[in-house]
Amino acid sequence: MNGIFVYSEDIAVTKQLLNIGRSLADVLQVNVTALALNETETDTAGLIACGAEKVIALSGSNPWVESYAESIAECIAKENPLLVLIGGTMRGKDVAARIAAWHSHGLVNSAMSIEVVERKLETKRMLYGGLAVCKEELSEGCIVTIDPRTYEEAAADPLRNGDVVACTAQSNDAVLVGGVCPIVRERADLANAEKIICVGRGLSSQSDMKLVEDLAEKIGAEIGCSRSIAEDYHWLPTESYIGLSGQKVKPQLYLSIGISGQVQHIVGARDARVIVAIDKNEKAPIFSAADYGIVGDLYEIVPKLIEKLGK
Ligand SMILES: Cc1cc2nc3c(=O)[nH]c(=O)nc-3n(C[C@H](O)[C@H](O)[C@H](O)COP(=O)(O)OP(=O)(O)OC[C@H]3O[C@@H](n4cnc5c(N)ncnc54)[C@H](O)[C@@H]3O)c2cc1C
Structure with a gap:
C-alpha cells in the first residue's frame, strides 16, 4: 500500500482535502497523490504547492465528471493507496460510490474528522441526524468523502516540488448530457x-x-x-x-x-x-x-x- 490519494471535481475542495491528507501523510510518512480532472497547468501546480508529491492530470472531452469514475478508479488501482479522500459534493459522492463498488473497498461518507490512532486510520461521522457520532477504523484502501469546508484549504508553498503526470481519460458515454440548466438562485449562496x-x-x-x-x-x-x-x-x-x-x-x-x-x-x-x-x-x-x-x-x-x- 502506498500513500494517500485525493480527488474532487472542485479544485478548491481538492486543496481542502490536501490539508488533512498532507497532515495524515506526514504522520504515516507516506506520499500524497492528487488527481485533477480537466484542470489548467496553474491549477495542477497549485496542488503541488498545497502538499501533493504527485498530480495526475486527467483530461477528456466529456464535461460530465461522473462519466470518468472508471478512469479515476483505474488511477487509484495503479497507485494502490492506503486511503482515498474524495470531496463530499453530490457529484463527488456519486463518483466515490462507484469507485468503492468497483474496488470492493469500504466507503465512509461525510466524515467530520479523520486521524491516525496507533497507526490505524479512524474517522468520525454523524449518525441519526446528528444524535450520535460513529467512530470507524478504516481498512486499507478505504474511500472517505469529506464535505466541502470541513477543512480549510492547505497553505500553498510555491517552493514545494512534485511531479505532474498527464493522462487521457476514457469517459463512459453510456449517459450523454443533452444540456445543463443552472438553477437561478433567488438569494445569495x-x-x-x-x-x-x-x-x-x-x-x-x-x-x-x-x-x-x-x-x-x-x-x-x-x-x-x-x-x-x-x-x-x-x-x-x-x-x-x-x-x-x-x-x-x-x-x-x-x-x-x-x-x-x-x-x-x-x-x-x-x-x-x-x-x-x-x-x-x-x-x-x-x-x-x-x-x-x-x-x-x-x-x-x-x-x-x-x-x-x-x-
Ligand atoms: C428527517 C427530518 C429532517 C429535518 N431536517 C430539517 C432541516 O434540515 N432543517 C430544519 O430547520 N429543520 C429540519 N427538520 C425539522 C426540525 O425537526 C424542526 O421541526 C424545525 O427545525 C423547527 O423549526 P423552528 O425552530 O423554526 O420551529 P419551532 O421548533 O416551532 O421553534 C420556534 C421557536 O421560536 C420561539 N419563539 C416563539 N415566539 C417567539 C418570540 N416572539 N420571540 C422569540 N422566540 C420566540 C419558541 O420558543 C421556539 O423555540 C427536520 C425534521 C425531520 C424529522
Whole structure:
C-alpha cells in the first residue's frame, strides 16, 4: 500500500482535502497523490504547492465528471493507496460510490474528522441526524468523502516540488448530457456566507420578515431559515433552509431568531464560528449550541439591536 490519494471535481475542495491528507501523510510518512480532472497547468501546480508529491492530470472531452469514475478508479488501482479522500459534493459522492463498488473497498461518507490512532486510520461521522457520532477504523484502501469546508484549504508553498503526470481519460458515454440548466438562485449562496441571520417559527407572520431584513442589512448578513419557514410557510425559498436536509453552513456569525434548535436544524449550523441565539424560551435547545444567548421576545430584542446598530 502506498500513500494517500485525493480527488474532487472542485479544485478548491481538492486543496481542502490536501490539508488533512498532507497532515495524515506526514504522520504515516507516506506520499500524497492528487488527481485533477480537466484542470489548467496553474491549477495542477497549485496542488503541488498545497502538499501533493504527485498530480495526475486527467483530461477528456466529456464535461460530465461522473462519466470518468472508471478512469479515476483505474488511477487509484495503479497507485494502490492506503486511503482515498474524495470531496463530499453530490457529484463527488456519486463518483466515490462507484469507485468503492468497483474496488470492493469500504466507503465512509461525510466524515467530520479523520486521524491516525496507533497507526490505524479512524474517522468520525454523524449518525441519526446528528444524535450520535460513529467512530470507524478504516481498512486499507478505504474511500472517505469529506464535505466541502470541513477543512480549510492547505497553505500553498510555491517552493514545494512534485511531479505532474498527464493522462487521457476514457469517459463512459453510456449517459450523454443533452444540456445543463443552472438553477437561478433567488438569494445569495448561504454555503459561502460570512454572516447569516436565520429565522424560525418564532416569527408570527411573513410581513415581520421586514424586521429581519432590516437587521441583516445593518450587519451585512444573508438570511436563512428553519425548514418550517421554507417548506411549510413558503416565506423563503427552499434553498434558504439550513439543517440535515437543507444547507450546511459555516459562517463566522450565525444569529438565530425564534428557532428552537432541534438537532435536525443545528446539524447544518454547528460549524459556525460564533452562534448567537434569540429565543423567548430559556429551555430551547438552541441555547445549548449557542456561544451567546438572549432570552426574550424577538419583537422587543430585534428592534433594539437595529436601533443600537443604527447609531
Ligand atoms: C428527517 C427530518 C429532517 C429535518 N431536517 C430539517 C432541516 O434540515 N432543517 C430544519 O430547520 N429543520 C429540519 N427538520 C425539522 C426540525 O425537526 C424542526 O421541526 C424545525 O427545525 C423547527 O423549526 P423552528 O425552530 O423554526 O420551529 P419551532 O421548533 O416551532 O421553534 C420556534 C421557536 O421560536 C420561539 N419563539 C416563539 N415566539 C417567539 C418570540 N416572539 N420571540 C422569540 N422566540 C420566540 C419558541 O420558543 C421556539 O423555540 C427536520 C425534521 C425531520 C424529522
